[in-house]
Amino acid sequence: MALEKLLKEINVDKEFEKRCEVFISLLQKWGRVHNLSGRLSTEDIKENIEDSISPLKFIDSYESFADIGTGAGYPGLILAMANSKAKAYLIEPRQKRVSFLNFVKNSLGLENIDIIAKRVETVDNIKVDLITSRAVTNTKLLLSLTEGIKKDNTSYLFYKGSLLKEEIEEIKLNNYSVVNRNERNYLYIKGN
Numbered sequence: 001m002a003l004e005k006l007l008k009e010i011n012v013d014k015e016f017e018k019r020c021e022v023f024i025s026l027l028q029k030w031g032r033v034h035n036l037s038g039r040l041s042t043e044d045i046k047e048n049i050e051d052s053i054s055p056l057k058f059i060d061s062y063e064s065f066a067d068i069g070t071g072a073g074y075p076g077l078i079l080a081m082a083n084s085k086a087k088a089y090l091i092e093p094r095q096k097r098v099s100f101l102n103f104v105k106n107s108l109g110l111e112n113i114d115i116i117a118k119r120v121e122t123v124d125n126i127k128v129d130l131i132t133s134r135a136v137t138n139t140k141l142l143l144s145l146t147e148g149i150k151k152d153n154t155s156y157l158f159y160k161g162s163l164l165k166e167e168i169e170e171i172k173l174n175n176y177s178v179v180n181r182n183e184r185n186y187l188y189i190k191g192n
């Protein structure tokens with residue numbers, strides 16, 4: 001029910017809910033066989049979808065983004081399903097996960113998505129407005145690993161847990177905000 005409520009508060013493509021239904025059923029099928037994602041009940045997947053798109057309430061609009069370590073789809077694939085006008089680069093080195101992401105992309109006919117089967121530190125041929133990441137590594141390392149895909153005014157959206165305060169102190173960040181939702185702390189670093 002929470003997802004349905006959230007969808008009334010943010011702007012997403014009108015096909016988004018249908019796309020989510022397809023994503024949920026594909027993840028439940030593939031996930032059991034290939035061990036793609038820990039929690040596969042419909043309720044758990046919907047919670048992950050909600051976690052992925054909640055920041056659309058407060059971040060600025062963007063024309064392109066790269067998600068680092070998309071895994072089985074969070075948050076990058078879900079953000080790409082929510083707004084098919086924005087160019088989405090999903091950067092994920094593990095082959096089984098890449099195959100799943102490609103299968104969902106093709107099943108939904110989402111031409112805005114490019115899946116890059118590499119580690120992000122080896123990518124330097126794209127430059128994006130926004131860089132997102134959930135559950136990959138700490139903020140300092142993420143900022144350094146993504147040097148090759150940033151522009152002067154790139155923004156960052158990192159999906160963090162409770163260790164965020166220490167991470168922010170370590171790197172002396174400016175111009176950021178933290179938005180909390182349940183156990184989640186969203187770190188949003190706005191480009192200039």
Ligand SMILES: C[S@@+](CC[C@H](N)C(=O)[O-])C[C@H]1O[C@@H](n2cnc3c(N)ncnc32)[C@H](O)[C@@H]1O
Nearest residue numbers: 069070071074091092093094119120134135136
């Ligand atoms: C714990 S999983 C998180 C997956 C997803 N973001 C989520 O929240 O469910 C971490 C993912 O990051 C990927 N990863 C690790 N190091 C990476 C790197 N240097 N560049 C891109 N992806 C990386 C892994 O292959 C893995 O799929």
